[in-house]
Amino acid sequence: MSAHPQEPIRLYRHALSGHCHRVELLLELMHLPYQRVEINLQQGEHKTPAFLQLNPFGLLPVIDDNGTVVADSAAILVYLARKYGGQRYLPEPPEATAAVQRWLAVAAGPLASGPAAARVATLFNKPIDTGRVQQIAHDLLQVMEDWLSTHAFLAAEHETLADLAFYAYIAHAPEGNVSLAAYPHVRQWLSRIEQLPDFVPMQRSAVGLAAVEG
Ligand SMILES: N[C@@H](CCC(=O)N[C@@H](CS)C(=O)NCC(=O)O)C(=O)O
Known part of the structure; x- marks a missing residue:
């Protein structure tokens, strides 16, 4: 487990998405530095080739943690908890x-x-x-x-x-x-x-x- 990312984590998100909110909530509770990247779902920005490179399923949220790209909210939560969170959010037993x-x-x-x-x-x-x-x-x-x-x-x-x-x-x-x-x-x-x-x-x-x- 490392204490902190080198550069802020990029969170690709939409403001009304609960799948994105759960990631944002964990980032806040863990005091991890992050930067929001707003994706316009209405305009289909999540289906563009650039976004599909990040998540071929074309779904939010995705994070980019200093080159480690993780898609799917549950996978992101597990990644952040294991990498930066200690035991609290995902206990090990x-x-x-x-x-x-x-x-x-x-x-x-x-x-x-x-x-x-x-x-x-x-x-x-x-x-x-x-x-x-x-x-x-x-x-x-x-x-x-x-x-x-x-x-x-x-x-x-x-x-x-x-x-x-x-x-x-x-x-x-x-x-x-x-x-x-x-x-x-x-x-x-x-x-x-x-x-x-x-x-x-x-x-x-x-x-x-x-x-x-x-
Ligand atoms: N299992 C995925 C589901 C993510 C999901 O459904 N994201 C929605 C936003 S809440 C989305 O990107 N929808 C775009 C679409 O369906 O085209 C996760 O947990 O991340």
Whole structure:
């Protein structure tokens, strides 16, 4: 593990992306120097040959850490935690690593196909079966609610990559018309993360806000 990157890490991101937010949140919590590179998804900048060189899947986020390019938010979180983070965000005992990995798998599964997809439907007007993705979101939220009724965090007694990976798409679920009203323990867990020193929120979308408030 090294203490710090030589030059700031470049984070290719979009302001409304929860996948990007989780990386940004970890960078902030770990006090790692980084520089944001805004990618215009609306104009398809993530499908240009230059971007596809960084990630052939054409998806954000990607980081470039002094020549080491890592794509996929979960892979980036694991890389940063292992390289610069010590034990806190990805503890080394096999059982503890597995507990974090389990939630990262859920983040790539029901979190992405539930609350994240429901939000894409409202914010970006994509043809998505909203009833189905909202159901996936509520099924996931119920599992989280049950777990968080007896645990303060998802994978350990303190925050880990698991919590950072889940935060944005749960906090912003109402932008996809997925209410958090029935999940008090989930809302308390959100506040716990928001109270971490150096926490940064994800930008709220004007469209999403209209959906929540209107
Ligand atoms: N499994 C990927 C998913 C990333 C992802 O879906 N990124 C979205 C932004 S939130 C994206 O780049 N979408 C562009 C597109 O689908 O064309 C990860 O965790 O990084």
